[in-house]
Amino acid sequence: MSQISNESTTQSTRESRNTQSSRGPLLKETPKHPHEIQAFNTISRVPIGLNETVRADSVAALNQILVDTMTLRDLYKKHHWQTSGVTFYQLHLLYDKHHLEQLELVDKVAERVQTLGGIAVAMSADIAEMTLIPRAPRGRENVPAQLTRTLEAHEMLLQRARSMAKRAAELGDDGTNDLLVSDIIRTNEMQVWFLAEHLEDGTRTKSL
Numbered sequence: 001m002s003q004i005s006n007e008s009t010t011q012s013t014r015e016s017r018n019t020q021s022s023r024g025p026l027l028k029e030t031p032k033h034p035h036e037i038q039a040f041n042t043i044s045r046v047p048i049g050l051n052e053t054v055r056a057d058s059v060a061a062l063n064q065i066l067v068d069t070m071t072l073r074d075l076y077k078k079h080h081w082q083t084s085g086v087t088f089y090q091l092h093l094l095y096d097k098h099h100l101e102q103l104e105l106v107d108k109v110a111e112r113v114q115t116l117g118g119i120a121v122a123m124s125a126d127i128a129e130m131t132l133i134p135r136a137p138r139g140r141e142n143v144p145a146q147l148t149r150t151l152e153a154h155e156m157l158l159q160r161a162r163s164m165a166k167r168a169a170e171l172g173d174d175g176t177n178d179l180l181v182s183d184i185i186r187t188n189e190m191q192v193w194f195l196a197e198h199l200e201d202g203t204r205t206k207s208l
């Protein structure tokens, strides 16, 4: 293949990516793979008594919760490894406990997406593009910064989960509502309690 042809292919790929990125994170798609049997952002037929519009609505909401939960899961592992100071041992253990609980939530949410006929986001590059949780630095943060960053991530996720749960209930998707309330909201609220108690009065940031 000539160099001109290669350059032209690269240019068209770049233009295609630029067009996709302007549509928003949920519509950013990877190039179609020849063996792909269902495209992302499509819904397959599932006979569970919920119409396609409702299932598509829940899938989009759950995929956002999914990528934010996976980000929170990874944030806990980062803190598990990098924590320091006099509370090292207890936080090292607590962060890992919360990491495992978030890991269980990831599987529940992903499998709910598939149950509804959608495609669960799975790969780290897609998670990084779609998550609404601010990116953490690669470097090591002190304990108050670790706690504050994690609490803020929980709060953002909880606010979204509550409005999504309400919408799922209104649309008649009781299974999604139950998952969001019984698993996502209750687990995240409990984890917030355990983290927030580590911050003495006056050390919390105003945004909390």
Ligand SMILES: [Fe+2]
Binding pocket: 080, 096
């Ligand atoms: Fe470990």
